Amino acid sequence: MIPRPLLSVRGLTKRYGQRVGCLDIGFDLWPGEVLGVVGESGSGKTTLLHCLSGRLEPNSGSVSFSQRDGSVVDLLQVPEAARRRLARTDWALVHQNPRDGLRMGVSAGGNVGERLMGVGARHYGQIRGQALDWLEQVEIPQDRVDDLPVEFSGGMQQRLQIARCLVTRPRLVFMDEPTGGLDASVQARLLDLLRSLVADLHLSAIVVTHDLAVARLLAHRLLVMKDGEVVESGLTDQVLDDPQHPYSQLLVSSVLQP
């Protein structure tokens, strides 16, 4: 079988009236790759993520996704029903604010177990067992399995959201500022966790972030965005250590060195 990208984006454009959200974006994402999308706020990186994950309808372009059976679909052309099905089985979205990605009124175990129950798991003990395993993997104490997410700290909520997203082994994970709003030490721990999970599970991911440190730690390749356009792309280390575009240079140089 010819190897093909997991995701192929071409000419993706989203406008808000006269204003440009993102313009003519194109890239390929291969299985096991993590792509970072960096830029300041207003660069269009969040717009891009929303267009890819189905929350926004772009004005033009194509997003080809390679399904488990090998066939390729354009996510912008398939009916909503098919898109929702894929959203449940093939990919996951880690929200910046974990409250947007969790059921706050359902226990931690219930949150993790939901996707399993959604694909037919019917043994309470086994569902609970898998939930406990995942809590351990994301470093949440197992005795919190019956607690509600409202009782968790922000960092713990985020880790719970990640467990909830990954429990059914999605092939593609979108992350929107996964460490935003968390303090430095909590961030570091979370990044470590994400890095090992991505490696262990051979995940493909698109990580949107304004934080270059996050990008360096997680992403294999980067897209640098400004005013809705990609101004530079390449291997992470190359872009961060030897930026070519003036804007990339500005971005890199303005990061405080520890």
Place this chain on the structure above:
Amino acid sequence: MYVAVKGGEQAIGNAHSLLAEARRGDPETPEISLAQIDGQLALAVDRVMCEGSLHDRELASLAIKQARGDLFEAIFLLRAYRTTLPRFGTTEPLDTASMTIRRRISATFKDVPGGQILGPTFDYTHRLLDFDLAESGGAPAAPVAEGAPQMDGPVASMPRVVDLLDREGLIQVEEPDPGTAPVDDLTREPLRFPASRALRLQNLARGDEGFLLSLGYSTQRGYGRNHPFAGEIRLGEVDVEMVPAELGFPIAIGAITVTECEMVNQFRGSATVPAQFTRGYGLAFGEAERKAMVMALVDRALRCRELGEEPGSPAQDEEFVLYHSDNVEASGFVQHLKLPHYVDFQSELVLVRTLRAQADAAPHE
């Protein structure tokens, strides 16, 4: 030995007799007549017709009498009666532009062609209880100012205020649907979402005035602000026309009184659409100004999607507004709690006792 209580049928019969007695009240007092209700409690009749979705003053008066003045009950009676009536056809849209006007005001301009006509309104009364009314007597003669112009015959040209803004291109144009598809009919089909504007307006027209009043009020207080102005309110008689199949041309089958309100609302415009005013619309049977106004406010709020506004407030939430506006549905469901629920309750009792027994039996930590 326990014997189940019987006699439900008889109990109901007795309850109906008691109700009839209570409705009549003191037999020494003269019985209220339909003509009195229609003539002297006309605004109650107007409301019952509007929310009952049936224009018939006599039937509405009867409903009010039978319901002992409870307007929710009267509306229910009228709706239930409506279900039994066959439908002959659909009228032509009412041409409110050719209304025989008895009241017409606009808050958007100081003066308008045709003038501001106050008509019969509570607006400028001082809300002081008039104890003269406590005595039944002859009707007071309507005072006429010396030398005041008499209003008889058809009033001179009264163009719509909103049309004046239209000519300047300042207000959003209401395009009539050129299609021949039948209009959605809420009395025949269940509500589906997203709802068309026609369905929304139908729902609001028969919706509870109190509920819509609160929602309209909320939009003015910041829950979805859209800066409304009363563009025009008009009250008067319009002809009802219909095209019978056998004739092929429209004939007038009668005239009804309606109140119409057009609200003019702010809209800032976008890159593709220049700045302009937008509209809200309200229409009600009889002299029902408050109803027409709140209907227009809520109509505008529910148009947020079409106008690219982010819905955020209750009045902009289509499902919330349209599902809860019908007071016949609401009243029924709320009051159904009076029905016996002892079997469901029994199940709950069994469960609660079981859980308690479990908890007591479990070893204490």
Place this chain on the structure above:
Amino acid sequence: MSAYNFAYLDEQTKRMIRRSILKAVAIPGYQVPFGSREMPLSYGWGTGGVQVTAGVIGPDDVLKVIDQGADDTTNAVSIRRFFARMTGVKTTTRTEDATLIQTRHRIPETPLRAGQIVVFQVPIPEPLRWLEPREAETRKMHALEEYGVMHVRLYEDITQHGRVATAYDYPVRVNGRYIMRPSPIPKFDNPKLDRSPALLLFGAGREKRIYAVPPWTPVKSLDFEDHPFTIEKWDQPCGVCGSRDSFLDEVIVDDKGGRLLVCSDTDYCERRREDQR
């Protein structure tokens, strides 16, 4: 009483209701929207059931109407009288003599037979409503079989209480496809839904939905493999007829709070007593 059409509704409306019923029968458990009319009883008091009954009743039918299992509760009496006036059909309190049974909150204890129709009064038809107030969203979830959340609710119950805490209106899966609310019948009655020889019709007037379970359709109450569905049990028999397999009501018989357990199904209880004499 010729001022009203047979069964109150005009023929066009009855046709509309029957079309909805046919669609419902063709897709077991799927909620069919229908143009519910205002009836002479309040919404919430059985208008959906009454419209379904009015849609299917014929002059040769024998009608039984129960509420909480009893024929003599006020609402059952009121509905039975309505149909007696509007159709002139024979009415009965005996389950096996009835061809058409309209019920609120119970299924009769006497086993149903082929050819009988049971019409259930439904307050809230949507099983996903607890999670999602939006109709537009729940319709999509049904269409896409996005039912994971139903089991989440059961999971939470077991986590909190050690068992599922739903005692009535217990959700079921119909024909392996749609998840349905059986109306507020006690879970005790759920097994009677499974492969019933009778036609089961469900009417929600205020919410404007009709759904159906055709005869012999598998209906399974939601549960977990290791927490299977169970029904209520009492430790005493009916204090009047001695039955150990019927749903029992608690009746408070004296000022000191003395209780008696009695069959909720009055017809069933009475017949057992007759048979014993």
